[in-house]
Amino acid sequence: MEYDPTLLLQVEDAHKSFPGVKALSGMRLDLRKGEVLGLVGENGAGKSTLMKLLTGIYTQEEGSFWLNGEPLRVRTPREAEERGLSIIHQELNLVPHLSVAENIWLGRESLAGKVFTKPGTQIRRTQELLDTLELDLDPRSLVTNLTVAKQQMVEIAKALSFDARVLIMDEPTSALNEAEVAQLHTLIRRFITPETGVVYITHRMPELKLITDRITVIRDGSYISTTNTAETTLDEVISGMVGRAIDTSARPVNVRDDREPILSVTNLTTKSLLRDVCFDLYQGEILGFAGLMGAGRTETARAIIGADPIVSGQIIVRGRPVVIHSPAQAARLGIGYLSEDRKRYGLMLNLDLTHNVVISSVQDKFSRSVFESRRPMRAAAQDATDLLKIKTPSVSQLVKYLSGGNQQKTIIARWLVKDCDILIFDEPTRGIDVGAKEEIYQLLNQLASEGKSIIMISSELPEVLRMAHRIVVMNDGQVTGTLRADEATQESIMQLATMRAEEKGQ
Amino acid sequence: MMSVIEALPVQKPSAWKQRLQQLLAFAGLLVIFVAFSIARPTLFPTYSNITNILFSAVVIGCLAMGATLVIVSAGIDLSCGTGMALSAVMAATFMVTWGLPVWLGIILTLLFGAFLGCVNGIAVTVLGLPPFIATLATMMICQGLALVVSNVHPIYFDSGKQGSYLWLSTGTIIPGFPNAIFVLLLAAAVAYIVFNKTILGRYDVSIGSNQEATALSGINVKKWLVIIYATAGVFTALGGIMISARLGSAQPATGSGYEMQAIAATVIGGTSLAGGKGSIIGTLIGALIISVINNGLQIIMLPQQWQNVVLGAVIVVVVFIDQLRNKQAKAR
Numbered sequence: 141m142e143y144d145p146t147l148l149l150q151v152e153d154a155h156k157s158f159p160g161v162k163a164l165s166g167m168r169l170d171l172r173k174g175e176v177l178g179l180v181g182e183n184g185a186g187k188s189t190l191m192k193l194l195t196g197i198y199t200q201e202e203g204s205f206w207l208n209g210e211p212l213r214v215r216t217p218r219e220a221e222e223r224g225l226s227i228i229h230q231e232l233n234l235v236p237h238l239s240v241a242e243n244i245w246l247g248r249e250s251l252a253g254k255v256f257t258k259p260g261t262q263i264r265r266t267q268e269l270l271d272t273l274e275l276d277l278d279p280r281s282l283v284t285n286l287t288v289a290k291q292q293m294v295e296i297a298k299a300l301s302f303d304a305r306v307l308i309m310d311e312p313t314s315a316l317n318e319a320e321v322a323q324l325h326t327l328i329r330r331f332i333t334p335e336t337g338v339v340y341i342t343h344r345m346p347e348l349k350l351i352t353d354r355i356t357v358i359r360d361g362s363y364i365s366t367t368n369t370a371e372t373t374l375d376e377v378i379s380g381m382v383g384r385a386i387d388t389s390a391r392p393v394n395v396r397d398d399r400e401p402i403l404s405v406t407n408l409t410t411k412s413l414l415r416d417v418c419f420d421l422y423q424g425e426i427l428g429f430a431g432l433m434g435a436g437r438t439e440t441a442r443a444i445i446g447a448d449p450i451v452s453g454q455i456i457v458r459g460r461p462v463v464i465h466s467p468a469q470a471a472r473l474g475i476g477y478l479s480e481d482r483k484r485y486g487l488m489l490n491l492d493l494t495h496n497v498v499i500s501s502v503q504d505k506f507s508r509s510v511f512e513s514r515r516p517m518r519a520a521a522q523d524a525t526d527l528l529k530i531k532t533p534s535v536s537q538l539v540k541y542l543s544g545g546n547q548q549k550t551i552i553a554r555w556l557v558k559d560c561d562i563l564i565f566d567e568p569t570r571g572i573d574v575g576a577k578e579e580i581y582q583l584l585n586q587l588a589s590e591g592k593s594i595i596m597i598s599s600e601l602p603e604v605l606r607m608a609h610r611i612v613v614m615n616d617g618q619v620t621g622t623l624r625a626d627e628a629t630q631e632s633i634m635q636l637a638t639m640r641a642e643e644k645g646q
Numbered sequence: 647m648m649s650v651i652e653a654l655p656v657q658k659p660s661a662w663k664q665r666l667q668q669l670l671a672f673a674g675l676l677v678i679f680v681a682f683s684i685a686r687p688t689l690f691p692t693y694s695n696i697t698n699i700l701f702s703a704v705v706i707g708c709l710a711m712g713a714t715l716v717i718v719s720a721g722i723d724l725s726c727g728t729g730m731a732l733s734a735v736m737a738a739t740f741m742v743t744w745g746l747p748v749w750l751g752i753i754l755t756l757l758f759g760a761f762l763g764c765v766n767g768i769a770v771t772v773l774g775l776p777p778f779i780a781t782l783a784t785m786m787i788c789q790g791l792a793l794v795v796s797n798v799h800p801i802y803f804d805s806g807k808q809g810s811y812l813w814l815s816t817g818t819i820i821p822g823f824p825n826a827i828f829v830l831l832l833a834a835a836v837a838y839i840v841f842n843k844t845i846l847g848r849y850d851v852s853i854g855s856n857q858e859a860t861a862l863s864g865i866n867v868k869k870w871l872v873i874i875y876a877t878a879g880v881f882t883a884l885g886g887i888m889i890s891a892r893l894g895s896a897q898p899a900t901g902s903g904y905e906m907q908a909i910a911a912t913v914i915g916g917t918s919l920a921g922g923k924g925s926i927i928g929t930l931i932g933a934l935i936i937s938v939i940n941n942g943l944q945i946i947m948l949p950q951q952w953q954n955v956v957l958g959a960v961i962v963v964v965v966f967i968d969q970l971r972n973k974q975a976k977a978r
Binding site for chain 2: 445447466467468470471472476477479484485486487488489490491495499500502503507510511512554558
């Protein structure tokens, strides 16, 4: 293949193998000057392998790589950065207890002589950088005190401090709310000049329409297609990714008005955020919780299950008032919580699937006095694996080797084995690829139709609209409204989600 | 083309892999043993010297069993050395000073060890102190209390009245084999069952792997951590019983330094200080390795001051090799 001078970044016929796995075969990628190129594919499609080849984390084996007309062959990410190619990883690589300025110039500090830092100069340089990007950040604030969105901006500022011409962003918006996404997109547009380009990897399909000029789809380590964004539909993109058509216009199923309340929360208040949160969850329904980040949805879930203390409020489960002091007690009442941060709050990553499935019910189901019964444990894990279609070579597989969707199913299995019938899902599809999302949606619908009652906290409005029978909208620690599925729209939810904040601003 | 998921190798905490590690540790033990035997053929591989090694392995082994349980939960117990000395003093107080029968004295001592462990567990869970700090404090408290209770004097057992107590260590049910060996095997067997066959072991591993996720799974993590530390305390007390039965006296000023040997034995045995992974058999082998090295260095007349230097170097080498192998396994 020939080098094309109009391209900023060009990959031709790249192959990469790991023992037992062909990760890439015949992969290509063209990034034109001045464009934002969307790169989409399911988890395991080869996106991160490709990125790691470009930035020198993996060594190139076969294929041609050009950056701005010159062969690209780098050994370390720092070398790539110096060539003008920066990558912003999904998991941010900042040092939490250093300041914004210290993070940006880490390893390249302004020095007086060889040893002593010159903090003043460094802060001035940082301020200049932030000013050119029109970023509202204080160079002195500690990164740990910033929101995820702000931290991401620090990462971007850091990338641009290398005079980056190509910026690769790996799922930059997975932890951002809608307003922050808009801010990020503004920043990207400001970065784009006729000499620069962005590769934008995402799982959030609607964003492709908003920000990208062209979209490259890859699947199973192979190149599928590249199309102009304006000339394609999201359904086409998704079917290219998964190799089959997926219906994005699905609506909630089994919506009924004649249900009994199973969980009632009245005037729930916590010290930090929540004020007088009230709602009812009916048996067999999916109750969506919408709102901006920090609105108090996760806090509500944690307060209900006793993970955080409450100041006042009443919780009624199946008609009986209860006081829940701990997740252990919540589990005994049949309430299971699936955290938005699976790796931190959900899984024992270094332990096997069986352990992760049975851990909640070992004491009541899989033990005689203090001794465990191994065989029933493995049988239960196997049954759950079959039932939920968890893709794994065996129930002894360590959970860290499962994909995001299968990890999520593992936690669902945990609560089903525990016989929980009130399930609180916090961002159930975060970091999960499109095909697996669809499976999770079907699973949630199936669980609800079997009589499980589900609270689904989600920051993705399309997801809430397609799944939830009713939608509770929160803002600033309070419930600002409850909508029925048939009256809810993106606009009506956003209005409720931002209502109080605007009122306060006036 | 193969789908990526199907092509992923099965990553089990596979039995053979763990066995291989234990086999390697055991081979290491044999190599060290043979090396000392060649260096001092007349002094090292003798009946009386091997018995000496085992006497020391019993004490380190008991402490290391407890240390393993605590370390798997991602904690640490620095108090087990001086806790052992305090337990020995308490055993002597119960039997010699108060004149209680031996069987009652032993039970009370084990309960006292559980109590010490509870104090550690409560400091870690209810007070929320980092395990390192909490047990550093109890280490010093135990050291002080051992001297206070004994009035700074060793307490000697009466070979008549407490004869059966001394018999626990130095007596022989099977001629030629001191009972201490069987106590060690029994302690290891109990620890093995607790760790591998009970819910305590499962929660221990789970807490060590991810404490917050375990709590959100509906496990009362604080309660189980207290139980884990208490169980470790029982092993500490057993160590105190075995060392005082061997010496025929409770020595209040000893004990400090044993915690490091126990931790070293645990780490050599393949237990990760990061928690979530451990092996009782590995710890048993680790305790034997440490005892053989301690003893062997004395036999080859290496000056006392050099012995710890060698032991420290051994720990670095062993753990380095272990990490190297783990890295290779990960790199694929």
